[in-house]
Amino acid sequence: MVSEQLVDLSRLQFAATAMYHFLFVPLTLGMVWMLVIMESVYVMTGKPVYKDMTKFWGKLFGINFALGVTTGITLEFQFGTNWAYYSHYVGDIFGAPLAIEGLMAFFLESTMIGLFFFGWDRLSRRQHLLVTILMAVGTNLSALWILIANGWMQNPVGAEFSYETMRMELTDFWAVLFNPVAQGKFVHTVSAGYVTGAMFVLSISAWYLLKGRDIEFAKRSFRIAAAFGFASVCSVIVLGDESGYALGEAQQAKLAAIEAMWETEPAPASFNIIAIPNQEEMKNDYSLHIPWAMGIIGTRSFDTEMPGIKEILVKNRERIVIGIEAVRLLEKLRQAPADDATRAAFDKVKADLGFGLLLKKYVVSMDDVTPEIIDRATRDTLPRVAPLFWTFRIMVAMGFAMLALFGLALWYSIKGCFATRTWLLKWALWFLPVPWLACEMGWFVAEYGRQPWTIYGVLPTHLSVSTLTVESLYGSLAGFVGFYTLLLVVEMYLMVRFARQGPGSLGTGRYLNETHHAAAKA
Amino acid sequence: MIFDYPTLKLIWWILVGVLLVGFAIMDGHDMGVGTLLPFVGKNDEERRVVINTVGPHWDGNQVWFITGGGAIFAAWPLVYATAFSGFYWAMLAVLWALFFRPVGFDYRSKIQNTTWRTTWDWGLFVGGAVPPLIFGVAFGNLLQGVPFHFDSNLVSYYTGSFWGLLNPFALLAGVVSTAMITFHGAVYLAHRTEGDIQRRARTAALVFGALMLVGFTGAGIWLALGNFGYVITSAVDTAALPNPLSKTVVQQGGAWFANYREMPLTLIVPALAYLGTAVGMLMVARGRTLTAFVASSFAIVGVIGTAGVSMFPFLMPSSTMPAASLTVWDSVSSHRTLGIMFWATVLLMPFIIIYTSWAYKVMSGKVTTAYIRENEHSAY
Structure with a gap:
């Protein structure tokens, strides 16, 4: 590694x-x-x-x-x-x-x-x-x-x-x-x-x-x-x-991070002018915000919801789990490229291959993945x-x-x-x-x-x-x-x-x- | 898309060759001038004359290097990745040497101070002499095979060291390359100057031309007698999707001469190296400097072409895992990318040649000390 x-x-x-x-x-x-x-x-x-x-x-x-x-x-x-x-x-x-x-x-x-x-x-x-x-x-x-x-x-x-x-x-x-x-x-x-x-x-x-x-x-x-x-x-x-x-x-993750928007708010979301983001606890220790502003800037509408960090992470975790399968199937395909069934299965999940690769920071083989490692990889998808x-x-x-x-x-x-x-x-x-x-x-x-x-x-x-x-x-x-x-x-x-x-x-x-x-x- | 995949792969071998040769001819002559600068310019005014022969052009010429890098990235991503990361310190030495050029050219004459100017002169020397030396050394190593391998995900691992690159054969290749570029630069300098500087440039052209001929011959003999060369031992499907791990390769002495035996017509290429250099030396001695420059350009085509033809279809053989060797068939981009990049190159290259020629035409004529005095504030 x-x-x-x-x-x-x-x-x-x-x-x-x-x-x-x-x-x-x-x-x-x-x-x-x-x-x-x-x-x-x-x-x-x-x-x-x-x-x-x-x-x-x-x-x-x-x-x-x-x-x-x-x-x-x-x-x-x-x-x-x-x-x-x-x-x-x-x-x-x-x-x-x-x-x-x-x-x-x-x-x-x-x-x-x-x-x-x-x-x-x-x-x-x-x-x-x-x-x-x-x-x-x-x-x-x-x-x-x-x-x-x-x-x-x-x-x-x-x-x-x-x-x-x-x-x-x-x-x-x-x-x-x-x-x-x-x-x-x-x-x-x-x-x-x-x-x-x-x-x-x-x-x-x-x-x-x-x-x-x-x-x-x-x-x-x-x-x-x-x-x-x-x-x-x-x-x-x-x-x-x-x-x-x-x-x-x-x-979405970058934008939510820039705005320190941890929760998904009802549309239109508010805009934090000042905040002290707390990455460990996933909240802002302090924030001063303008109602509605973020939703209007980010979606150009009054009724489109913007996903907060926590919601994005939940989705990313799902993609990582699918990604594990994608990495496994890819390894199989590399061994037996002619196998149509494997290829069909891989095509279904390959959009999440990148998310599976995130785990390679922690493990060599997908067999060693634990839920804790998936959690760590999920947290990685959020920049500081x-x-x-x-x-x-x-x-x-x-x-x-x-x-x-x-x-x-x-x-x-x-x-x-x-x-x-x-x-x-x-x-x-x-x-x-x-x-x-x-x-x-x-x-x-x-x-x-x-x-x-x-x-x-x-x-x-x-x-x-x-x-x-x-x-x-x-x-x-x-x-x-x-x-x-x-x-x-x-x-x-x-x-x-x-x-x-x-x-x-x-x-x-x-x-x-x-x-x-x-x-x-x- | 008009061309099929195997044809495009072959075309890209030629196109990268054209870009490398273009780089060596265009940026090569100003590097040669940089190498000669501290020796043919005996005082500040003479050195300014030397520098201003390439002053308006070095920047445009350097783009051949940048574009060559970009084209290798686009057409041969595995070569770009494996060679530049493997030759890490050699590559950095090239880059760091090149750093001296933009600032050397632009800053040198902006301050009236001998130490300042002498420092930049030697900076320009380094920026002129080091890159061709290292490129030669790199080619010398490619001809021997390079210690690298891939894992099953195609992550490349280089297991040699920087000092390992500096082996005797590679150093000889470095000498050939430096002599070729310095010869070429000297011929250019003789064309653009007069009087003492021209005389010294002419002498330098004869010395480095001769050195190049001797070195090139020596390297050829060494290649023939030594244990150099690789061959693909499995069937080659040139239309296959590129995967460098799908073949078998063995190391075999004399293999680098196989192409010449099979297609004797290719012997024109090394012959061009000799002919170009010889004619160039003759013409520069007779004062026909423009003809000499054309001849030395052909010599460069011959020398770089010889390395390419000898190794074809290999680009970067691996000495530690021969099957991982990179070839023109299996280290290329997709059919689509090769096609798009082919058209981009073919459509844009004529414009580059037209406006570059125009720039040289506008700035043509001898650079003299009188010119420097008249343009005290604007010349380099």
Whole structure:
């Protein structure tokens, strides 16, 4: 049996490398459209300040992008290195969107980014704008395919288990593509990226305004960021709600855990604003709730009941019991594949095979299963409630706080007096880290909430890992975290340095802080 | 779906080959340039020239690696799972070496400081030299068979060690691979530069081209004389649902030459390795650098193709449980997935080739010190 330590370390390594990666991705997703907007204005008006804006924000974009690429390499290969059984078990479905992402999106993005930086003097204005647009399209298509892959982990549609090949196999590619969970997640995730890009430009521009330097450059950047950010944050919130709705159908346990909803309430269920969930006793030690709110959000109706955790667990226990039979029949089928009766019996119960596999965390053979072990496996189907409950709420609160900020920034941009509203500029400056925190919490909710599954309802996490040694995992985890942290420090150093220097770093002679480079040049 | 399952399995062997060759040609030349960077660039300005020959392109080229990984995942999930988890530390060494490239390229010239820049130069050297070395070592091990087995649920277990991978034959394969990539990079560098740098690149091309020829020949002789090769001893049903445990396999010396004996036409592939390298060396010496680059690209087709043809239909033979060996027939995805991925690849690849060619055309011409001075703030 696989040691729990190995599973935990493998999870930790994936979480660490993915979360590092997602420090850089959202900024890329958002900044790239801001560059498109700025450059479009440049092409339309011919004003050099917009070219400078595209180039300067592009420079910061590039510093960020480099680490996005670096940390992204790991993720393409880590399924193989650390999640070998997962890769075998679902590669038939999961590998395809990853490969198509490379072919359709990442090639385009990466080729165009080279021309974006080096093509200014070799392309016409329109050609260069086209390059920037293609770079943005590539970036966003890339996110689409990755989220189709991730959406399938959350809601594995269009696939079926094959006992001959001992894995899941694709039955309907279009179902995987138009998976409602994937589509909702895609728009929610890229919108969160747009907010991050907008906040980045808004904050740094606000800082220039507070310092009273590069005023015209900063004002124009601030306005674009305010408008783009406001539209994006609205989209994040609306589509986040849409994701929640899709989730209610696909992953009841996750949704109930996020809401710390232990009991099934008469419709429409109430919404807990604050709660102290008690996992052992399956109740909330304290809660403050709004009547009706949850039922309306989760089911979009007044009369549909939402199952509470206890009810979901009762159903899961039934599925585990059927799953035991499925595992037994599968073992028989592997020995005698030609036996039609066994196959017919297996087909009846194979939808619950994954639930039977949950027991393999505790026993090798289904003969050793006891009711206590079934109870333990049943409890496993519920992720830890408290961390999900709280990270979700902090994420949502941050989303609304950013809505307020962008709303006011847009309002004062339209009125034309934002540059003198010091409180607004300070708010914008101090909110710089907020979208990143919200993004990371969003992913935490999505992936921690997926436990104990890698493929929801199909493949348990503890079966998915590679058969590596614990020592190897300690070594690689330390290596990744050490290497990434070092690179992050270098990146932050460069980012701060160039943000401080400002558009003067372009060496055009139109901005502050050009002396250093002018001297270096002479 | 137009193709039947056996045909698609065969097509995917070719397509993965195309992607690997594409990776070696495209990302290979900028890795070769990275390997040569500290040696052909004698001062900061020269090094910036060297770096900027691949500056606009390395990122797009690296996607061949990412896409190759994704395609192996999609088409050969068992190979993706077994090889990358088995070669765990080798794979991590590749990834960690590659980490130096994006940051090395982008960050190096953003700060005016010798220590800073020299550090990144060596980072780019590591990112250029280590991956081809390890890929070569990996192929060297595949040719010998790898110690792994499956249980009845197809969970794979690798029983070798990282140090076991570094055996003499595998190291020789690593030398061949590194020499091939460095040769290719040197030819590219000679094409995109002039003066001193071009002269040094030309010398490097001749040295590494020669090393590649000697190494390739040596590895061939070793393969012929040593006890290398596996054969499937049970009947092969190429249309069967993939199950790597349904066959029997034995280890047999000389088996890696069987395909050439049965189909002498396949000898074109190793011949291409020799011809491409020889023509490449000749042309680079005569200053016809573009022709030389085409020739060195063909040499790469020849070298990687030789490994593939020799082992066919094996992809990853197992030395400890030969029956578990992974082949093009029994470690593939389903018929449907292979079909969809075939069309995705065939439809998208022309676009990739078109816009990549356009990018090279836009950025064509020699990179000079004058260019670096003019673009002080925007060049790498």
